[in-house]
Amino acid sequence: MYRKHQSDPVLDTPSPEEEETAPLSLLPLLPTLAAARERIAAVRPGAYARTRNHLDGAVTGLSPYLTHGFVSLREVLAGVCSRHALDVQHKFVYELGWRGFYRYVWARRGARIFDALHAGPLPESVYARQLPDDIRAAATGLPVIDQAVRTLYATGTLHNHARMWLASYVVHLRKVHWRAGADWMVGHLLDGDLASNHLSWQWVAGTGSHKPYLFNAENVAKYAPAEWHSPATVLDTSYEALCQIALHPDPVAAEPAWRTRAHSQEPTLLSAPPEHLGSLAPQASAVAGRDVWLVHPWSLGELPAGLPADTVVVGLYLSDFHLLWPWDQRRWDFVGARLRELTPLRWHGDAASVGRALKSARSVRCLADPHLAPWLPLWAHCVTPPELFPPVDKPCDLFTQWWRRSTQGLHNADELLVRTGHRAAGAA
Secondary structure (H helix, E strand, O other), X not given: OOOOOOOOOOOOOOOHHHHHOOOHHHOOOOOOHHHHHHHHHHOOHHHHHXXXXXXXXXXXXXXXXXXXXXXXXXXXXXXXXXXOOOXXXXXXXXXXXXXXXXHHHHHHHHHHHHOOOOOOOOOHHHOEOOOOHHHHOOOOOOHHHHHHHHHHHHHOOOOHHHHHHXXXXXXXXXXXXXXXXXXXXXXXXXXXXXXXXXXXXXXXXXXXXXXXXXXXXXXXHHHOOHHHOOOOOOOOOOHHHHHHHHOOOOOOOOOHHHHHOOOOOOOOEEOOOOHHHOOEOOOHHHOOOOEEEEEOOOOOOOOOOOOOOOOEEEEEEEHHHHHHOOEEHHHHHHHHHHHHHHOOOEEEEOHHHHHHHHOOOOEEEEEOOHHHOOOHHHHOEEEOOOOOOOOOOOOOOOHHHHHXXXXXXXXXXXXXXXXXXXXXXXXX
């Protein structure tokens, strides 16, 4: 999410097919497999590589579908490669790698990703632990920041570049701890993956990278529409001046007039599914003596083809997780619509009640996912989802190290798919 970007002029030449494809921004974010697959089919890798840094660029919009398991990284790349020949170093493959890298870091470090990976530019005691009200209300007076917050609240999505700008402002100018910003943002994002979100905030903060990420008004003017531009503001200065601000312990003060500006109402975060999603308390009688396939919010793809006909499919909202990480209603509705499509039996309960109910089942299986890793193995045999990138056993603290080892000896994306194909087949 938050990293510096370069385009490859050799790999970015558009094909005739790309020029004829409708912009992905015109496709609605519907909670269906068909919508995810339509987006995969419409990906234009050359246009993506050339324009992805622009807020109106040819981004894919696939992130919510990847986060919630509608499709896997492997399915995405296979679908794109069926239409476009890609070098393994193509920007599109490279960006898929960031999601793979963040999962790798999460697997290695576990809950430690919620703490600084290393010291940042200033002592942690400098940074406030609460997000200021003017930022939450989209009333800072900085167009780029207020537009970013309004977009987040209105759509549940935010362009990668806008996330970088927002995080950089929060941490380096307002001196708010990255964890406060990351925890706030993840509840409002349709694609709120804990590893990608929190480790990206660390990348910007300089606790997960070698230096903090900074931006100025010129950068905004280059990549964003006019209503985002922020001339004659604290951002309208040089990077050298911004670096001095970032390294100074005092925050840039909120503008005194913010309380009189138009505010945006922050959506309420809910720790339980809304009633209209139709969940029930776990019931042992519903699964007694039966084989169970457990579906959770991170495994919303197709059900396994080999499930016996009498398998009971149970959808699960685990309260232990959502009490820690509540969502706004837009995300509940996105997940709930797909879960309702997969099964009429949807439970909401804590780990103890789920465990008691599942004890009566003959067998319980599910797809593994780190969001529920503390609980799923207690009740179920967890199947590893298909992987795109080969496992890297050596410790890699930097993406570049991990990427080099993941793609060593490969020339094109098809070779990557072949290399990990046997792992995907075994997981299925």
